[in-house]
Amino acid sequence: MSTRIWVERAADGSWEGHSDEGAVVTFGKGEGLFSPGDLLKIALAGCAATSSQFAVEHTLGEGKGAKVVVSAQYDAEDDAFLSFDEQVSVDASDAELSQEDADKLADRVKRHIDKACTIKHTLIRETPVRMSVTVRQ
Known part of the structure; x- marks a missing residue:
């Protein structure tokens, strides 16, 4: 619900x-x-961050997390975002991971986001928005 x-x-x-x-x-x-557009980008970034949390904490320890930066290409003529770019960064410098383990963590983070990020799933597909307007008198 x-x-x-x-x-x-x-x-x-x-x-x-x-x-x-x-x-x-x-x-x-x-x-x-x-702005409302900023909140949409925050929602996308926040969804990736929380979706990846388990994978990051499992490897790096409790309280660790990814930094997610989202930018967007905006079309002023249509007043719409055309695309989003999401950069997920995990600071594992304290963990002394091998390259192989770092690659495995990156893959797990991506898989967790791809599986569990509702905002990403919603933005990828065309999602109808139904609107009604009521004026109380």
Whole structure:
């Protein structure tokens, strides 16, 4: 079951995203705020990071994780992202892994992300968005 998410305008003009579980994220337009497009890239990066967590911790120890950087190619004319580039980096410098073990870890990380990242799965396919608008009087 999906968590219910909603957004509301804040008094300062920014927007706040809320979940039934109490999470809050501030976004909007302007300095110091994530845009909705940024949040999409964060969702993709966060999904890769959490999907790869088990593989990284299993090899490097509890509390270790990947750094995931996402950039996107944007088409201003169509107001749409054309593609995303995801760079997953694991700092294993303290572990003194052999090249073979580093390659195995990289492969496991990729497989975990490919298997478990819902955001990546969603973005790869064409996903319909149904919208309704209600004006209360």
